[in-house]
Amino acid sequence: MTNIIVALPKLEEAKGIKNILMRSGFQVTGVCTTGAQVISQADEMKDGIVICGYKLLDMVCSEVQELLPSGFDMLLIASSRLVSECEGSGIVCLTMPLKVNDLVSTVGMMAEGIERRRRRARLQPRVRNAEEETAIREAKRLLMERNHLTEQEAHRYLQKCSMDSGTNMAETALMVLAMKR
Numbered sequence: 001m002t003n004i005i006v007a008l009p010k011l012e013e014a015k016g017i018k019n020i021l022m023r024s025g026f027q028v029t030g031v032c033t034t035g036a037q038v039i040s041q042a043d044e045m046k047d048g049i050v051i052c053g054y055k056l057l058d059m060v061c062s063e064v065q066e067l068l069p070s071g072f073d074m075l076l077i078a079s080s081r082l083v084s085e086c087e088g089s090g091i092v093c094l095t096m097p098l099k100v101n102d103l104v105s106t107v108g109m110m111a112e113g114i115e116r117r118r119r120r121a122r123l124q125p126r127v128r129n130a131e132e133e134t135a136i137r138e139a140k141r142l143l144m145e146r147n148h149l150t151e152q153e154a155h156r157y158l159q160k161c162s163m164d165s166g167t168n169m170a171e172t173a174l175m176v177l178a179m180k181r
Helices: 011-023 035-043 061-067 080-085 100-123 130-147 151-165 169-180
Strands: 004-007 028-032 048-053 072-078 092-095
Touching: 004 011, 004 035, 011 028, 011 100, 028 035, 035 048, 035 061, 048 061, 048 100, 061 072, 072 080, 072 100, 080 092, 092 100, 130 151, 130 169, 151 169
Parallel strands: 004 028, 004 048, 048 072, 072 092
Antiparallel strands: none
């Protein structure tokens, strides 16, 4: 589920947007009237969407965007004149007067983009630190000496043990090294 923060200078309007989104199946995690509140809430999350008016009580949308964690996207709701000022800034925009269908479909599209980024990040191989690499190398060396395996066979053995035990390769290598002692 994508985190959504609604930030408008008038609390009643922000709550109205929140209600529309909640009725459409979205999870709204926060309603704010200031940029400081938005940043505070966003810092507790990894990613999400900030639906924002052009000017909050303490800062404008571009200032909020600069301070947001990198996993957040912004949707600006403003007049067409203000929207034209934000072109090329990486902010998704909707013009006033706001149509409910446009809001719901735009937020849906943005949420799908965030979900795609999450999936891509999960599929990225985890990078091992030097300590883990050393443990794997030492475990392979030990297996090669003690069991007369080639480097490739020792590597496959560690992989198989890792998969069978449900641990990562570095943990498996540490277990092999611990048995040596």
